[in-house]
Amino acid sequence: xxxxxxxxxxxxxxxxxxxxxxxxxxxxxxxxxxxxxxxxxxxxxxxxxxxxxxxxxxxxxxxxxxxxxxxxxxxxxxxxxxxxxxxxxxxxxxxxxxxxxxxxxxxxxxxxxxxxxxxxxxxxxxxxxxxxxxxxxxxxxxxxxxxxxxxxxxxxxxxxxxxxxxxxxxxxxxxxxxxxxxxxxxxxxxxxxxxxxxxxxxxxxxxxxxxxxxxxxxxxxxxxxxxxxxxxxxxxxxxxxxxxxxxxxxxxxxxxxxxxxxxxxxxxxxxxxxxxxxxxxxxxxxxxxxxxxxxxxxxxxxxxxxxxxxxxxxxxxxxxxxxxxxxxxxxxxxxxxxxxxxxxxxxxxxxxxxxxxxxxxxxxxxxxxxxxxxxxxxxxxxxxxxxxxxxxxxxxxxxxxxxxxxxxxxxxxxxxxxxxxxxxxxxxxxxxxxxxxxxxxxxxxxxxxxxxxxxxxxxxxxxxx
Ligand code: GLU
Numbered sequence: 168x169x170x171x172x173x174x175x176x177x178x179x180x181x182x183x184x185x186x187x188x189x190x191x192x193x194x195x196x197x198x199x200x201x202x203x204x205x206x207x208x209x210x211x212x213x214x215x216x217x218x219x220x221x222x223x224x225x226x227x228x229x230x231x232x233x234x235x236x237x238x239x240x241x242x243x244x245x246x247x248x249x250x251x252x253x254x255x256x257x258x259x260x261x262x263x264x265x266x267x268x269x270x271x272x273x274x275x276x277x278x279x280x281x282x283x284x285x286x287x288x289x290x291x292x293x294x295x296x297x298x299x300x301x302x303x304x305x306x307x308x309x310x311x312x313x314x315x316x317x318x319x320x321x322x323x324x325x326x327x328x329x330x331x332x333x334x335x336x337x338x339x340x341x342x343x344x345x346x347x348x349x350x351x352x353x354x355x356x357x358x359x360x361x362x363x364x365x366x367x368x369x370x371x372x373x374x375x376x377x378x379x380x381x382x383x384x385x386x387x388x389x390x391x392x393x394x395x396x397x398x399x400x401x402x403x404x405x406x407x408x409x410x411x412x413x414x415x416x417x418x419x420x421x422x423x424x425x426x427x428x429x430x431x432x433x434x435x436x437x438x439x440x441x442x443x444x445x446x447x448x449x450x451x452x453x454x455x456x457x458x459x460x461x462x463x464x465x466x467x468x469x470x471x472x473x474x475x476x477x478x479x480x481x482x483x484x485x486x487x488x489x490x491x492x493x494x495x496x497x498x499x500x501x502x503x504x505x506x507x508x509x510x511x512x513x514x515x516x517x518x519x520x521x522x523x524x525x526x527x528x529x530x531x532x533x534x535x536x537x538x539x540x541x542x543x544x545x546x547x548x549x550x551x552x553x554x555x556x557x558x559x560x561x562x563x564x565x566x567x568x569x570x571x572x573x574x575x576x577x578x579x580x581x582x583x584x585x586x587x588x589x590x591x592x593x594x595x596x597x598x599x600x601x602x603x604x605x606x607x608x609x610x611x612x613x614x615x616x617x618x619x620x621x622x623x624x625x626x627x628x629x630x631x632x
Pocket of ligand 1: 175176177209351364365366369
């Protein structure tokens, strides 16, 4: 049997990292078993669903590289099919119209509470034969009254629900629109989804959905309910804890594969291995190994993983993901030194692509001011002579290559009997504007001779002022 999983987000906001993790698990499960992965947009709540959110979900999936084999399907295009199924259930007397008013339901609830019973619909309209004048009814599913339902969950094992605990749920509202449990069941059935991986906030819906599937003579899928993600305070991860939207992580300078790697490890492990390529995730991931307990989001660890990916990715790959961040700092990498070389001397030094973009601006654009602290420390009068010597020698240098640039620094320090740092550090502040940079010779090579000469002259003037 070909495994078919799906990701079924409601487009009522951005793509949340929790949703992305669920999507990743579903995607991995499908890919691992040579199955299919479906994307279904659950947009029947027309008030809360927006096109903007649909776009955000699609954009997030694309950025993460979670490609789908079928879809995106939109539930709003399936209303006729839902009506057909509701009609079928009514006809087969597996569903019924319920005319209970709000007041009646409230009174029922209060009476049950007074009796210390769990509030539930008592099925009083099950046997009604006449409609009630002037009331638009809802439609309820006749949940079995006896027995139990077993949810066979790949993560939690078997979870048993007593049918007595489940009341007759509403499958169509009084305006005729179908409810979540009905639409999910119909679509999963029609699309041949045989493995439902979703958040464990849906665990209680599963026995109801299984009962509806049974009523439709359809086979229930396999389930895997993924525990939720908590913030560092133990509460459910939300905006209060910082970024929760996938695209915000893109904006903050994360590589998509680093976020995927972080998410796959959140609540799942394979020995003590931390870094997984996509192929390794597909090979090693098993839904059975997902933790039963909720896991906590740890931004520090995500940063660490991102750093590992930046260190080990090819400059070409980084450059592709860096371009939007370079645009943010108004750098056009086609005008100036080879961006791949610039990246290669920085990739060991940064945790995010935002940091990377910010730290390479001076290769492409002149800066107006030296960093105040760095200038104070390194542009004392004693720096004047070494800088003047460097300026003179660099303007004569025949080959503008790191090795030759380095030789000049060494010879100037020897000539002046200074420690290398007393020459190299003023040079660094002069040509980069600050006190921190990769090795000064390669940095100078990439900045280019004209700019280096100009910037040293500027530093000399600064010291003389
Ligand atoms: N649309 C539902 C949600 O976003 C998910 C439904 C499901 O996975 O069954 O919570």
